[in-house]
Amino acid sequence: MEALFSRFQRLLSETNTDFLRYLHDKIIWTDRMIAIVGARGVGKTTMMLQRIKLHHNISDTLYVTADDMYFADHKLLDLAEQFVKMGGKYLFIDEIHRYANWSKELKLIYDYLPHLQVVFTGSSMLDIYRGTDDLSRRVQLYTLHGMSFREYLNLRYHLQLQPLSLDDVLHHNVAFDGVDYPLAAFKDYLNNG
Structure with missing residues (x-):
């Protein structure tokens, strides 16, 4: 388990918090079980x-990746209990x-460890609902979509652009302060965003 903490601390030290999705x-x-x-x-991630x-506080927090070799010999429930x-x-x-x-062990963690908050990521909402155990009543589910053009501009140009409605985009003159060539930026977004 010490190796898990070590990897977690290394990843955390390399994490940039300048831009949030x-x-x-x-x-x-604050929900007990969150899926992203x-x-x-x-x-x-x-x-x-x-x-x-x-x-x-890292003293009461642990980040792990479920494909870590640690889990070849250890159960997720055992890790959570320890x-x-x-x-x-x-x-x-x-x-x-x-x-x-995973769905069975997450259900057991939820049922056996009521003071532990769990946040997990997965690739599919359907996997959560199709899991062998009913997690849908226990999990608050959030979907993270790909980066929008607005988010890309905020990240690339260090801006704070707010979301626009489709009506604003279609019927009003929209300018992006700080972006001299929005079409060039859009092309860059399509290639790299």
């Missing part, structure tokens, strides 16, 4: 690590879909 402030982080789903590479870095015995309160699990019997 739109979903970060929409999640009710989305396509590969949209920022689920980064969002969890940013949340930890900004709002949690972590709680050490004073753990917040368990963040990345890539939960890579762990066999």
Whole structure:
């Protein structure tokens, strides 16, 4: 378990918190069990690590990835129980879909460890609802979509652009202060965003 803490602390030290995705402030982080789903590479891992870095004490928080070799010989439930015995309160699990019997063990963690908050990521909302055990009543589910053009501009140009409605875009003259060539920026967004 010490190796898990070591890897977690290294990842956390490398996590940048300058830019937060739109979903970060929409999640009710006090819920007991939170799932963040989305396509590969949209920022689920980064969002969890940013949340930890900004709002949690690492002495009672642990981040693990479910495809870690540690889980070849250890069960997730056993890890959670041991972590709680050490004073753990917040368990963040990345890539939960890579762990066999994940839905059953998450249900048991929820039922057996009522003071442990669990946040996990997965690739599919359907996996959570189709799991062998009924997690849908226990989990608050959030979907992280790919980065929007507005988010891309905020990240690339260090801006604070607010969301626009479709009506605003279609019927009003929309300017992006700080972006001299929005069409060039859009092309860059399509290639790299």
